[in-house]
Amino acid sequence: MDNNVSVVKKEQNTDPQQIPLWIKILHFKVTIIPLYIFIPMVILIFLLLLEDKYPNSLLGIIPFMALAGYALGELGKRTPIVNVIGGAAIMVTFLPPFLVHMNWIPAAVVDSLTTFMKSSNILYVNIAVLTVGSILAMNRTVLIKGFMSMFIPLVVGTLASVVVGVGVGTLLGLGTFESFFYIVIPIMAGGMGEGAIPLSIAYAHILGGSSTDILSEILPAVMLGSLSAVILAGMLKKLGEKRPDLTGNGVLIKSGDNTLLLKANKTEREISYELLASGLIIAIGMYLLGEYLSKYISIPAPITMIILAVLAKVSGVLPKDVEDGAAMISRFFVTLLALPILFGVGVAILKWESLISVLSVPYLITVFLTVLTMVVTGFYVGKKMNMNPIESALVTACHSGMGGAGDLAILTAANRMALMPFAQISTRIGGALTVIIATLLFRWLH
Incomplete structure (x- = not known):
């Protein structure tokens, strides 16, 4: 002994x-x-x-x-x-489509992974856990201030991006109509499942054509816009390291009370298996409740889930143990599952052929300047509104993300996963409003 x-x-x-x-x-x-x-x-x-x-x-x-x-x-x-x-997020998200295209990933693996990603809805489980966990882990005061403040930089950034994107696309010969409806709008539509797909169906219904053909036209803008946002998120991370005064390290709203900000990001308790289980159930439960309510209130389940989580946090209806459990399972997913799920998205959902089909210099410039305008506008408007400018820019950038996968990639690149609830508001609500408005304008202008 x-x-x-x-x-x-x-x-x-x-x-x-x-x-x-x-x-x-x-x-x-x-x-x-x-x-x-x-x-x-x-x-x-x-x-x-x-x-x-x-x-x-x-x-x-x-x-x-x-x-x-x-x-x-x-x-x-x-x-x-x-x-x-943001090398990790970029490599994991956008290299797999190329590997699939080159047949460097065995076909049997690609088929199995594609079936798994589409049938299991693991991406939605991931987003539910991250979103609900992030919301319930936040400080109540900071949460309220954040949700009330983020809409202004988002709206201003969106309008500025439309002006710049359409203007640049027109000047570079892509056409005003095409630049607006087939480049700028898809970038801000909220990804594929909630953005590009319903947008292509709406366009096809108006035009009387095939939604699949239209989807192939607008999907590259969605993918490249998300890639641009990921790149800019990585740059914002480096800026925050060089200029600590510009970032709250995941806290959106500035406050004179440093204790309050620290509490918003601080985890008090060690991992508990029992609380992990309760956190997982509460996150999935809120999504399922959102799915049920969506039939009656015509609001998509992910958005309803966010609203439910916010109401639960603001009202204090959930016990502290449940909130801690949701925060724990969120950290668990971030640590273990973020990169594997992004790889699954790259293999099963993204298509290399769609990405390279429109790789012209004018197209690339238009996409990048559209996203850059949104990020820069979010940065300076957020700064004027007493928000941490880097966090404000990141939340605004998520309006250019490819849905939940885009939010995950953007926030992973920036190492600001605590912003996931705000990112989901930017992507889901901003995307839904974009699709509705764009459809009405398309019908009127076509």
Whole structure:
């Protein structure tokens, strides 16, 4: 017994410089997985694929998503230039479509992953957990101030982006009508499921054509707009590191009470398995309630879920344990699942052919300046409104994001996941209003 204690103490007091290099290498973590686990798992997956025995169930999907997501995230963080602009989120989201296009990911894996992503709705589970958890973890006063304040930078940023995007597109020969309805509007429509798809259906109904054809025309703007927002989010992160006075490190509203701001981001309790379970159930429960109510109030489930979470937080109807559990499960998803889910989105949802089909210089310039205008406007309007300008710019940037996946990528690139509830308001409500207004204008102007 004494010998064991002495050995443990000796190991604890070992000089790091005396540790063999090969042990250091094996303990290097690929995002969160050490190499001594990562390498054997990669070899095992390769052997199973080689013999065509890789399972198409969750037993195969989960490790592939995790290992690929963590590996690409690590690569993004260590790639020069890319690592400055949110490399992990960019690499994990936009490299997989290219890999699928080149057939460098086995077809069986792509098919299984696509089926899983579309049938499981894991993206919506992720957004529900992150959104509800973020809201319930926030300080009540800061939450109220944030939701009341963010609409002004969002509206001003949207209007400024329309003017700049349409103006630039027209000057570069893309056409005023096309620039507005097929570039600027899709960027701000709220992603694919809640934005581009209903927008393409509405356009097709008015034109009498195929919604699939229209979707292929507007989807590149959605994807490139989201990519532009991710790049700018990474730049905003670096700006915050150089200019701490411009950021609240995830807190949207400035306050003279530093204790209040610290409390808004501070987690008091250690992880509890029981509270994790309750947090997961309450998050999914709010989404399901939103789904039920949407049939009667004509408001999409994700938006209803946000409203329910805000009402629960503002009213204080939920016990502190439940709020803590929601915050815990949110942190759990951010740490373990963000990169794997982004990889799944890149494989199953994004299409490389749609992305490159419109890669012309005028198109790229129009898209980027549209998003840049939104971000810059959000930055300066937020600053004037006593908001932390970097956080205000990020929330506004999420109006350019590709739905929930875009919000996840943007906030991951900026390392500001605490802004998820505000990002969801920007994406969901801003996107829904954009689709409604654009449809009415399209019918009137066509």
